[in-house]
Amino acid sequence: MRWVTMLYAVVAYLVFWLCSAYLIGFTADILVPRTVNHGPVSGIGQALLINASLMLMFGVQHSIMARQGFKRWCRAWIPAPMERSTYVLLSSLMLGLLYWGWRPLPLTLWWVEGGLAVALWCLFVLGWVLVVYATFLISHGELLGISQAYRRLRGRAPCEIGFHTPGLHRLVRHPLMSGLLLAFWSTPHMTVGHFFFAAGMSLYILIGIHFEERSLVRAFGDHYRAYQATTPMLIPSLRPLYRAVASCFMKRKRSV
Numbered sequence: 001m002r003w004v005t006m007l008y009a010v011v012a013y014l015v016f017w018l019c020s021a022y023l024i025g026f027t028a029d030i031l032v033p034r035t036v037n038h039g040p041v042s043g044i045g046q047a048l049l050i051n052a053s054l055m056l057m058f059g060v061q062h063s064i065m066a067r068q069g070f071k072r073w074c075r076a077w078i079p080a081p082m083e084r085s086t087y088v089l090l091s092s093l094m095l096g097l098l099y100w101g102w103r104p105l106p107l108t109l110w111w112v113e114g115g116l117a118v119a120l121w122c123l124f125v126l127g128w129v130l131v132v133y134a135t136f137l138i139s140h141g142e143l144l145g146i147s148q149a150y151r152r153l154r155g156r157a158p159c160e161i162g163f164h165t166p167g168l169h170r171l172v173r174h175p176l177m178s179g180l181l182l183a184f185w186s187t188p189h190m191t192v193g194h195f196f197f198a199a200g201m202s203l204y205i206l207i208g209i210h211f212e213e214r215s216l217v218r219a220f221g222d223h224y225r226a227y228q229a230t231t232p233m234l235i236p237s238l239r240p241l242y243r244a245v246a247s248c249f250m251k252r253k254r255s256v
């Protein structure tokens with residue numbers, strides 16, 4: 001059973017990376033067969049309905065399976081070390097379903113070229129770099145179910161991740177979501193379909209953060225409330241940077 005759990009976790013992890021890499025091609029409209037702008041064609045009403053349903057299905061599965069109550073219920077059916085991998089696997093498959101069923105809406109909302117296009121591509125890449133980097137901040141292995149299966153393989157007891165604010169978590173409370181938002185909106189060619197995808201996913205991210213923070217307040221109490229009071233949710237405040245530059249400037253002035 002230990003090896004089955006480990007194999008299951010590795011398969012879920014690989015499927016996650018495959019679907020995440022596909023998401024980059026899907027939103028950039030390059031390299032993959034079906035993208036936000038390329039796929040089966042439908043009328044506008046039908047396309048909006050199908051796309052909204054696909055995003056809703058992803059959002060509902062992703063949010064419900066992340067709730068503590070659902071996790072407790074799940075443990076009656078699935079061994080605890082397999083639970084996170086099941087979440088990762090099903091979330092990735094729901095994304096796969098979204099790529100497969102997505103209906104493009106090719107009407108252009110904006111199309112920029114030259115320096116502005118390059119700047120938008122740079123922000124797109126920065127967004128994805130932030131996403132990948134942020135998965136390693138709290139715990140990459142725990143987040144994707146690998147650590148739970150590995151501990152089971154080694155016969156070690158499960159462990160809980162405590163509250164901590166490493167790296168970018170000192171600037172914003174949700175760096176991974178900030179990266180996703182940056183990646184979804186930064187495009188030199190914005191179509192109605194891409195706009196619908198970015199808007200739907202942004203709405204889902206805000207709802208997801210609301211539920212995630214409710215769980216975090218329940219788990220970490222005043223520690224998390226104090227963190228909420230001092231650290232922005234998604235967009236870093238320029239005040240600490242301004243203070244650092246100002247104090248540097250004052251020190252120099254004094255030494256002169």
Ligand SMILES: C[S@@+](CC[C@H](N)C(=O)[O-])C[C@H]1O[C@@H](n2cnc3c(N)ncnc32)[C@H](O)[C@@H]1O
Pocket residue numbers: 134138143161162163164165169173174175176177178212215216
């Ligand atoms: C997919 S991660 C996303 C983290 C965060 N929302 C972000 O955008 O970077 C979600 C998991 O991280 C945990 N988490 C989020 N912030 C945390 C913190 N400061 N300390 C410990 N765990 C945290 C949540 O409880 C949840 O299980």
